[in-house]
Amino acid sequence: MRDHIRPLLTAPAVALLLAGCAHGVVRGGFDACSAGATCTLGGKLQLFPGEPAGAAILTDNGQCTKLALPDAFYTDPLRQQWHDRIVEVQGRAFAQPNTETELGVLSWFSEKDRKLATGMCDQGLGIYVDTLRSASGQTWPGSP
Numbered sequence: 001m002r003d004h005i006r007p008l009l010t011a012p013a014v015a016l017l018l019a020g021c022a023h024g025v026v027r028g029g030f031d032a033c034s035a036g037a038t039c040t041l042g043g044k045l046q047l048f049p050g051e052p053a054g055a056a057i058l059t060d061n062g063q064c065t066k067l068a069l070p071d072a073f074y075t076d077p078l079r080q081q082w083h084d085r086i087v088e089v090q091g092r093a094f095a096q097p098n099t100e101t102e103l104g105v106l107s108w109f110s111e112k113d114r115k116l117a118t119g120m121c122d123q124g125l126g127i128y129v130d131t132l133r134s135a136s137g138q139t140w141p142g143s144p
Contacts, residue, residue, distance in 0.1 A: 030063040033093040033125055040090045041065065041127065047083045049074040053108035053115035056129075058089055064121040066096060068114040068128040073140075082132065082140070093131040096122060 033039035043060030045067075054074035056067040067089060073079045099106040099118045108117045111128055132140040 030060065032063060032066075033127070035093050035095040035125060037093055037095055038091065038130075039093050039127070040088060042088045043086070045085055045087045045089075045132070046118070047074060047080065048117065050117050051071075053110075053117040055117040055120055058087070058127070061127055065124065066116055066121045066126040067091075068116055068126055070113045070114055075103050079140075082134070088133045089127055090131045090133075091127045093125045093127055096124065096126050096139045 029039065029041045033041065041058055041060075043058045043063075043068050046059065048055040048057075054069070054071070055066050056069050056073075058067055068091075094111055097109055099109065099122060106118055108115050110116070111126060114128065116126065
């Protein structure tokens with residue numbers, strides 16, 4: 001009888017572990033992106049509200065990229081739950097512009113309809129974010 005109890009106790013534990021892995025976030029992927037292509041990156045999301053533009057960056061193992069999010073994302077208090085979380089980002093990669101001009105350095109630029117502050121992760125590619133997904137399975141758009 002004792003031999004039959006162990007499988008009964010082990011099965012629920014394994015099921016819980018597998019369920020927890022179902023929403024796992026793939027980390028990294030920074031080197032696989034190219035301008036104009038859709039790509040998926042994973043890392044820690046940091047949000048910096050500001051005027052006239054906020055900044056969002058994704059970091060992982062010393063690498064970072066700037067994220068283009070809607071202005072409302074920075075001002076909505078419910079969106080702050082995403083700050084400092086491990087996320088997976090999917091969107092279109094774009095080449096960031098040179099922010100140095102004859103008159104000085106730009107403090108922000110726009111990518112399509114989204115404004116991005118300069119000063120963090122200014123070189124290389126940025127991502128125009130279509131979706132965010134947390135390790136717990138929460139998604140944006142579509143999450144509170």
